[in-house]
Amino acid sequence: MEKFFRSAIRRYYEVELPRHHARRKRWPLLVALHGYEGNKDSMMRVARHIADGNMVVISLQGPYQFFRRFGRNPKNFRVGFGWGTTYKMEDSIHLHHRDLDTIIEHAVRKYHADPQRVFLLAFSQACSPNYRYVFTHRRAIRGAVGVCGGVPGDWNENPHYRPAATHVLHIAARQDEWYSREKNLEFRRQLGQRAATLDFRFYNSPHKFPRSAIPHIRRWIEKHL
Numbered sequence: 209m210e211k212f213f214r215s216a217i218r219r220y221y222e223v224e225l226p227r228h229h230a231r232r233k234r235w236p237l238l239v240a241l242h243g244y245e246g247n248k249d250s251m252m253r254v255a256r257h258i259a260d261g262n263m264v265v266i267s268l269q270g271p272y273q274f275f276r277r278f279g280r281n282p283k284n285f286r287v288g289f290g291w292g293t294t295y296k297m298e299d300s301i302h303l304h305h306r307d308l309d310t311i312i313e314h315a316v317r318k319y320h321a322d323p324q325r326v327f328l329l330a331f332s333q334a335c336s337p338n339y340r341y342v343f344t345h346r347r348a349i350r351g352a353v354g355v356c357g358g359v360p361g362d363w364n365e366n367p368h369y370r371p372a373a374t375h376v377l378h379i380a381a382r383q384d385e386w387y388s389r390e391k392n393l394e395f396r397r398q399l400g401q402r403a404a405t406l407d408f409r410f411y412n413s414p415h416k417f418p419r420s421a422i423p424h425i426r427r428w429i430e431k432h433l
Contacts (some may be wrong), residue, residue, distance in 0.1 A: 237321035243289035243332025376403035
């Protein structure tokens, strides 16, 4: 007979404040989530370039850790992090929603972030959880940027997903080993159904964050501030 109990764990994140943080009462917030096998440090390196010293930036680390194998020697293994699997996925979804609620509230209270100008940035695996959040909490997020990821698998079945007041920028890779052009075009159609506005772009890249997209992401955020 399966049972469960709840256990609190520490959640780790990186934070970078704007260059002139003390000069303004409220700053736009960028919450960045890494992809599968990534970590908060790698995603912060991208997010800080996008913010360019003009936003509160928080890079949240996934709650599930595992070893990444490099050869057979365990001494060469590295720790990677993720956002969940298909095992009891509803628990991972609930945790992700609660974590975003918490980190946004924390940023508003402690780092003087503006709750009306919250932007999400996700790479790969984190895109789907972020879109779940956006189209469930339909007025919580000003803008969402997804890079090399997809929409939730229950897009058509979940009654909680509704059109949102959130602007969406989605970056797709032409050489993506996980998402074909046909899949990405379907993502474009689906996101267009529910986003306030949609900017969908293809880049000549494999399944990695195309650094050439950073200037456009920065301009897109500035446009929607």
